[in-house]
Amino acid sequence: MNSSELLEFFKALADASRLKIIGLLAQETFTVEQLATVLKLRPSTISHHLSRLAKVGLVSARAEGYYNHYRLETAVLEKMAHRLLSQKTLPAIAADVDLGAYDRKVLADFSTLGGRLKTIPARRKKLMIILRHIIKDFKPGIRYPEAQVNQILAAYHEDTATLRRELVGFGLLQRERGEYWLVEEGRSTG
Amino acid sequence: MNSSELLEFFKALADASRLKIIGLLAQETFTVEQLATVLKLRPSTISHHLSRLAKVGLVSARAEGYYNHYRLETAVLEKMAHRLLSQKTLPAIAADVDLGAYDRKVLADFSTLGGRLKTIPARRKKLMIILRHIIKDFKPGIRYPEAQVNQILAAYHEDTATLRRELVGFGLLQRERGEYWLVEEGRSTG
DNA sequence: GAATTAAATCGACAATTATCTAATTATTTA
DNA sequence: TAAATAATTAGATAATTGTCGATTTAATTC
Structure with missing residues (x-):
């Protein structure tokens, strides 16, 4: 059909x-x-x-x-x-519809040509898209000290504290004793 | 609906x-x-x-x-x-469609203003419509001698023999020993 | 409170198409 | 063979409507 x-x-x-x-x-x-x-x-x-x-x-x-x-x-x-x-x-x-187009548009809207964020999105839906993009810089199985997390996030925005907090809040990053690591896909920490 | x-x-x-x-x-x-x-x-x-x-x-x-x-x-x-x-x-x-419109059109196409037939339709489908109109002049339960049948049909067309034969052929009129009568609706003589 | 953003509404334009008339094709009747 | 009839096709016109830009409304963020 x-x-x-x-x-x-x-x-x-x-x-x-x-x-x-x-x-x-x-x-x-x-x-x-x-x-x-x-x-x-x-x-x-x-x-x-x-x-x-x-x-x-x-x-x-x-x-x-x-x-x-x-x-x-x-x-x-x-x-x-x-x-x-x-x-x-x-x-x-709708199989042939490019579903990623919206994510790319949001990413483009909030990014400079250099790949940094112009602002951090206020809307949770768009923030989520941005965070899911940033999280790709973190490798699974590695424990990052806070200083290193900040270094990675600084490539996107000077307000590394907000980015860090939101990454944890959205369940993308997990934190314990000052160390951070990637939450495995498909699992939730509650 | x-x-x-x-x-x-x-x-x-x-x-x-x-x-x-x-x-x-x-x-x-x-x-x-x-x-x-x-x-x-x-x-x-x-x-x-x-x-x-x-x-x-x-x-x-x-x-x-x-x-x-x-x-x-x-x-x-x-x-x-x-x-x-x-x-x-x-x-x-199609409930609100006027299905009788076609029959009326065929009737009008082949009839003069006086209600006589201009010609007898060659196409069986249209002939059937004309015959079903003419047959209304026959009452149920009455046996008509051929002369009286011809008299009724003459009101429609001079070629009463053809009309008479077609009425029988289409199963609208039945004939026996020179007398004709209306075939009861819903019954077929085979 | 002012600026921003998502959505809806309005007016205009372009593309589609339902319908008609006229012409063509195929079949039948005379 | 010529005339008539049902159907299709082609061309033209008018109505519908998908799309856009501009404006308006409502809600949120700074």
Whole structure:
């Protein structure tokens, strides 16, 4: 299931005339001329709508002389409804979306060209993004004395005390007896 | 379920940007700003899309400070998918459509102002409509001699023999020993 | 209290598309 | 074979709407 197929499917149903056509074809087959008369539209307009519906497989035609009897493909409609109910379909729509773009934007907004912080974000959500970036400078399994922590943080902002405190507060860094170390991923210290 | 509600629902989903929003919200909540960054659109555009989605109940917002955290209302989506699977939903869409319009048009096309037939339709589908109109002149339970049948049919067309034969052929009139009578509705003579 | 920020609203513009008329194709009737 | 009919296609127009920039509102930070 391509996400653009899904879009075309919804676009096919997102028109009052086409919805009425679907409703009529749900009851019996119709020719273009019949639909045109009943819906008070020109045959060419009906043809246009039917071709859009046919493109996504919702209707099909059976030729009989120069008549085209159109019928609703209920199986296609049902399959689509089931797809909507599936837990996998929706997230897949946004699979190609670059989720990291927001983090990069926040990082860029608060950073100078040299990679230092212009200010420390006030909003916790953005602060978290910044801190998760800074924490990459710390290696797992190593115990850092406070002086060394400050040295690392000074590369980002002069207010190393605030950065240090927030890193601990957000649960990214752990502290004991004046030493700091990286909290292992997936674990929380409570 | 109003049919215009159904239309609005499909229209809400019939846009690439809104589908992506739905896909993202299926994974976690997002703020307007986040969505704008990730989808590379202006916040005002995102606001517009979210309000359309909210109008049909597909998303809802939880205010937190001046942030609005939007979330997907999966229950609404599921309910709609189930509606689509229901046998009653689709025919109901076309409930207000005047199905008799086609019959009236065919009748009008082949009739003079005086109610006589200009020609006898060659197409069986249209002939059937004409015959079903003419048959109303026959009362149930009465046996008509051929002369009287011809007299009734002569009001429509001079070629009474053809009309008579087609009425029998289409199973509307029954014949035996030179007498004709109305075939009871719902019964077939094979 | 002043400045900042997220979100919503408004007005304008551009792109899409539903609908029509006219022309074309394919099939049937006379 | 010629005339008629159902359907499709092509071209044109009008309406809808997705997107943007600018403004406004509401909440937060300094």
